Amino acid sequence: MNLGSGQGSMSTASSSGAWKAGDVVPDQFPAGLRVLVVDDDPTCLMILEKMLRTCLYEVTKCNRAETALSLLRGNKSGFDIVISDVHMPDMDGFKLLEHIGLEMDLPVIMMSADDGKHVVMKGVTHGACDYLIKPVRIEALKNIWQHVVRKRKNEWKDLEQSGSVEDGDRQQKPSEDVDYSSSANEGNWKNSKRRKDEEDDAEERDDTSTLKKPRVVWSVELHQQFVAAVNQLGIDKAVPKKILELMNVPGLTRENVASHLQKYRLYLRRLSGVSQHQSGLNNSFMGPQDATFGPISSLNGLDLQTLAVAGQLPAQSLATLQAAGLGRSTGKSGLPMPLVDQRNLFSFEAPKFRYGEGQQQQQQLSNSSKQMNLLHGIPTTMEPKQLATLRQSAQSFGSINMQVNAHGNDSSSLLMQMAQPHSRAQILNETTGNHVSRITSSMGQPVLSNGIAGGLLTRNVIVENGRGAGFNPVSQGPSVVEFPMNHTAELPGNSFPLGTNPGISSIQSKGLLEEVSSEIKGSRGFVSSYDIFNELHQPKSQDWELQNVGLTFNASQHANSIPGNLGVSPSVLVHQVFSSGQKSGQNMNTPVVSKAMFSVGAGSEHGNTHNISQHLNTLVDSSLRVKTEKILDPSCEITPFPEHYVQEDLMSALLKQQEGIGPVEGEFDFDGYPMDNIPV
Amino acid sequence: MERTQQHRQVAHMRQSLFDQGLLDEQFVQLEELQDDANPNFVEEVVTLFYRDSARLVLNIDQALDKSPLDFSKLDSYMHQFKGSASSIGAKKVKSECTLFREYCKAGNGEGCMKTFQQLKKDYAVLRKKLETYFQVIFHSLLFDKDGEN
Numbered sequence: 001m002n003l004g005s006g007q008g009s010m011s012t013a014s015s016s017g018a019w020k021a022g023d024v025v026p027d028q029f030p031a032g033l034r035v036l037v038v039d040d041d042p043t044c045l046m047i048l049e050k051m052l053r054t055c056l057y058e059v060t061k062c063n064r065a066e067t068a069l070s071l072l073r074g075n076k077s078g079f080d081i082v083i084s085d086v087h088m089p090d091m092d093g094f095k096l097l098e099h100i101g102l103e104m105d106l107p108v109i110m111m112s113a114d115d116g117k118h119v120v121m122k123g124v125t126h127g128a129c130d131y132l133i134k135p136v137r138i139e140a141l142k143n144i145w146q147h148v149v150r151k152r153k154n155e156w157k158d159l160e161q162s163g164s165v166e167d168g169d170r171q172q173k174p175s176e177d178v179d180y181s182s183s184a185n186e187g188n189w190k191n192s193k194r195r196k197d198e199e200d201d202a203e204e205r206d207d208t209s210t211l212k213k214p215r216v217v218w219s220v221e222l223h224q225q226f227v228a229a230v231n232q233l234g235i236d237k238a239v240p241k242k243i244l245e246l247m248n249v250p251g252l253t254r255e256n257v258a259s260h261l262q263k264y265r266l267y268l269r270r271l272s273g274v275s276q277h278q279s280g281l282n283n284s285f286m287g288p289q290d291a292t293f294g295p296i297s298s299l300n301g302l303d304l305q306t307l308a309v310a311g312q313l314p315a316q317s318l319a320t321l322q323a324a325g326l327g328r329s330t331g332k333s334g335l336p337m338p339l340v341d342q343r344n345l346f347s348f349e350a351p352k353f354r355y356g357e358g359q360q361q362q363q364q365l366s367n368s369s370k371q372m373n374l375l376h377g378i379p380t381t382m383e384p385k386q387l388a389t390l391r392q393s394a395q396s397f398g399s400i401n402m403q404v405n406a407h408g409n410d411s412s413s414l415l416m417q418m419a420q421p422h423s424r425a426q427i428l429n430e431t432t433g434n435h436v437s438r439i440t441s442s443m444g445q446p447v448l449s450n451g452i453a454g455g456l457l458t459r460n461v462i463v464e465n466g467r468g469a470g471f472n473p474v475s476q477g478p479s480v481v482e483f484p485m486n487h488t489a490e491l492p493g494n495s496f497p498l499g500t501n502p503g504i505s506s507i508q509s510k511g512l513l514e515e516v517s518s519e520i521k522g523s524r525g526f527v528s529s530y531d532i533f534n535e536l537h538q539p540k541s542q543d544w545e546l547q548n549v550g551l552t553f554n555a556s557q558h559a560n561s562i563p564g565n566l567g568v569s570p571s572v573l574v575h576q577v578f579s580s581g582q583k584s585g586q587n588m589n590t591p592v593v594s595k596a597m598f599s600v601g602a603g604s605e606h607g608n609t610h611n612i613s614q615h616l617n618t619l620v621d622s623s624l625r626v627k628t629e630k631i632l633d634p635s636c637e638i639t640p641f642p643e644h645y646v647q648e649d650l651m652s653a654l655l656k657q658q659e660g661i662g663p664v665e666g667e668f669d670f671d672g673y674p675m676d677n678i679p680v
Numbered sequence: 681m682e683r684t685q686q687h688r689q690v691a692h693m694r695q696s697l698f699d700q701g702l703l704d705e706q707f708v709q710l711e712e713l714q715d716d717a718n719p720n721f722v723e724e725v726v727t728l729f730y731r732d733s734a735r736l737v738l739n740i741d742q743a744l745d746k747s748p749l750d751f752s753k754l755d756s757y758m759h760q761f762k763g764s765a766s767s768i769g770a771k772k773v774k775s776e777c778t779l780f781r782e783y784c785k786a787g788n789g790e791g792c793m794k795t796f797q798q799l800k801k802d803y804a805v806l807r808k809k810l811e812t813y814f815q816v817i818f819h820s821l822l823f824d825k826d827g828e829n
Contacts, residue, residue: 041760043729044767050713050721087759113763135706135766138713 030145031056034078038068038096039085039111044134048083051138065091072104079106080148083132083141086112086119094126101127102270107147111136218260225249226260235268686820693813700772702806707769723814729768730807736761737800744793754792755784765803772802 035057039045045061052059060079062068065088072079082100086093097108110123111132123131129147132140218226229246230238240258247257697703707722714721740757743750762777776799783791 041764041767042732043725043764046725046728047710047713047767050718051709054713054715085763087756087763113759113766134763135709135769137706137709 030148033057033145033148034080035059035083035144036068036071036079036081037061037083038065038088038093039063040088040090041085044085044136048136048141051136051141054138055142057141064088065093065096068096069099072100072106076104079104081107081109081144083109083111083144086110086114086123094122097123097126097128102266105151107151109144109147222247222249222252223260226257226264230261230264235265683820683823686816686823690813690816690820693816697809697813702770702772702802702809704769704771704774706766710769723817726768726810726814729764729770733761733764733803736764737803740796744796749789749792751784751787751789751792755781758784770803770806773799773806776802 035052037045037048037052037059038061039048040063042063045063049059049061060071062071065084068082068084072082084093084096088096093110093112097110100106100108107129108127109130109132110128111134112119113134115133120131129151130144225247226243229243232246233239233242238261240254240261243261244252244254244257698707710722710725718724736757740754740761743754743757758777758780762774762781765773765777776795780792780795780799783789783795
């Protein structure tokens with residue numbers, strides 16, 4: 001009689017909280033793995049839940065795909081893996097799979113009673129990491145943790161391959177690997193890794209012949225060339241062969257271009273898709289922003305001007321810029337704008353930062369606009385740092401981030417972005433402090449930090465970010481968090497090592513470049529983050545803690561709060577948070593940010609933040625962003641900046657980060673940061 | 681001893697369910713999930729299955745009444761039903777689901793109807809037997825408690 005024999009008392013609750021960053025002992029892995037299971041069949045759901053609990057996993061169940069998505073969006077780093085049924089009434093399981101892959105980049109296991117070959121194949125092509133045939137046995141569930149680990153590993157590899165991973169990152173990685181339970185860690189580099197992983201996957205899919213092709217590092221410059229070529233041809237007409245010819249880069253193959261183009265297209269698509277959802281966000285802004293790829297270099301100059309002229313970029317100027325960008329960019333409507341803007345920002349930022357002038361401008365921008373907005377425009381590519389930077393400076397940063405991230409380059413595009421987001425930010429800011437979190441550009445947030453940091457530092461300089469120790473830079477915006485988040489200490493639970501991650505900085509510099517290119521790819525995630533921001537925005541409660549979680553890279557939690565993109569240098573973020581002196585306000589941002597990041601990073605972030613600290617992960621989740629952020633990311637978590645972001649502070653914070661100047665600890669007034677320290 | 685007898689009775693019943701091909705390995709999985717935290721897990725799951733699948737059965741019945749038959753819809757319903765049934769280890773019912781789906785694919789309306797009638801019978805028989813089974817278990821547990829002192 002099996003009655004009562006069962007498994008003995010399975011502690012179903014044992015898994016709960018097992019994955020808190022830093023809390024869990026590696027030995028416990030995979031216990032505590034946070035699983036989200038989606039199935040419309042209540043019987044199956046009940047059984048699965050029980051089975052997973054028996055495996056000591058932390059289970060959340062839902063019977064509708066929409067619910068699952070909102071759960072995931074609301075808590076980007078809240079889950080490690082998703083198990084979903086194929087046939088569901090409200091949404092096709094594969095569609096959900098796509099969403100998750102794009103927005104959160106979590107491993108997804110499909111299951112179905114249907115074992116037909118074509119269905120299983122569909123799972124494979126849609127990116128499911130496994131396919132289970134119902135009825136599911138507990139043995140099959142016991143090993144699902146392997147997918148989580150594998151994904152992280154791949155992300156790491158991606159990071160390394162792209163060369164963005166610095167030793168610091170490496171060091172973190174090993175620890176990360178061991179510390180399975182720390183979701184924060186995972187989140188950090190996971191994001192970036194995810195993104196990379198995605199990229200890799202995409203590449204692999206492109207070239208089915210070779211599973212592992214030698215990766216081409218899409219540096220910022222290379223990507224810019226690519227974008228320029230694409231825009232010249234027209235996004236619709238851009239074919240790899242022609243792009244290759246236009247780019248005229250020796251050693252680049254058509255396949256490289258083709259796979260990059262695919263990613264780019266995906267990114268654009270997401271951007272435009274995201275811009276639609278953004279509520280309250282200036283869609284137009286968003287859209288364009290995403291297009292960080294805007295080839296309009298001339299805009300950069302424009303932005304600068306704009307930036308210079310008015311501390312705050314009036315919406316008009318931004319619009320103008322965007323329009324200009326649009327004009328230049330490909331025929332794609334809506335897309336060009338963001339592209340341009342972003343690029344511009346990026347380029348702008350760089351010079352601006354360098355000279356410290358940018359800072360002022362940024363500050364001005366930031367002042368005017370709440371950070372939130374800034375992020376909006378930031379395309380996914382925005383390095384988290386950049387985003388972070390933006391955040392801080394509020395508007396200005398947002399733009400910067402956008403740009404920065406997008407480009408990942410230290411170019412002035414950042415500035416441009418700043419200008420643009422600025423207006424946007426304004427718009428966004430209106431929404432309330434939450435907007436900051438809104439920074440749809442969540443990407444931008446990290447971008448800010450990155451962008452700013454990047455801008456200032458320029459690629460090479462980025463390395464300096466060391467301050468940003470939090471940078472996960474490369475990989476994720478969240479890493480930024482690490483940075484000088486000394487302040488974060490204030491944040492509950494935020495243990496951002498901001499500025500303390502020296503290792504990170506090194507990585508950052510490298511990663512930055514790489515990141516940038518990867519960032520672009522990450523832009524995909526960006527789009528999603530946008531949504532997330534919106535969503536995040538809502539929950540923003542004052543609980544800083546929650547948000548901080550994301551920010552505080554300690555984040556035991558997953559990068560929820562800080563989307564990888566947040567590249568915003570943590571210091572900046574911190575400043576913001578602190579400057580506002582209100583956690584609550586900031587919390588708002590955080591969550592938003594993190595959320596946004598999540599979406600953006602869609603996994604790209606995961607990997608990135610790895611280095612900085614787990615916390616960063618949360619931020620950095622937007623690995624895409626992280627890349628660029630690396631430079632700046634010093635913990636640029638997108639701290640929920642309350643209305644008063646002092647741009648200067650941000651800038652200074654960023655700069656400081658870059659320079660390695662003492663972290664912003666405790667002093668949230670950015671003013672203290674000498675601009676001239678910027679190691680431009 | 682009473683307890684032993686009760687246990688034997690339970691074991692016997694259980695075995696016959698398997699022998700008759702009504703239950704399969706999946707049912708054992710459910711049993712193994714049962715523990716102190718969920719001492720009535722199997723019964724709960726089975727109850728949930730019958731409650732939830734009732735509506736599916738109704739849907740299929742209604743769909744079979746329509747003319748012409750919508751095979752893809754029927755197939756879809758049956759796919760769901762099959763998934764549920766297989767999750768509790770209802771072996772016979774599951775195989776009938778498979779047969780039904782094959783008839784659907786072949787567009788054989790009559791085959792579908794006949795199979796479904798049989799399926800409903802088996803579905804009901806299984807329910808009855810499982811109810812009895814759980815009662816016997818419950819009963820035996822009473823004996824256990826009494827006997828423990």
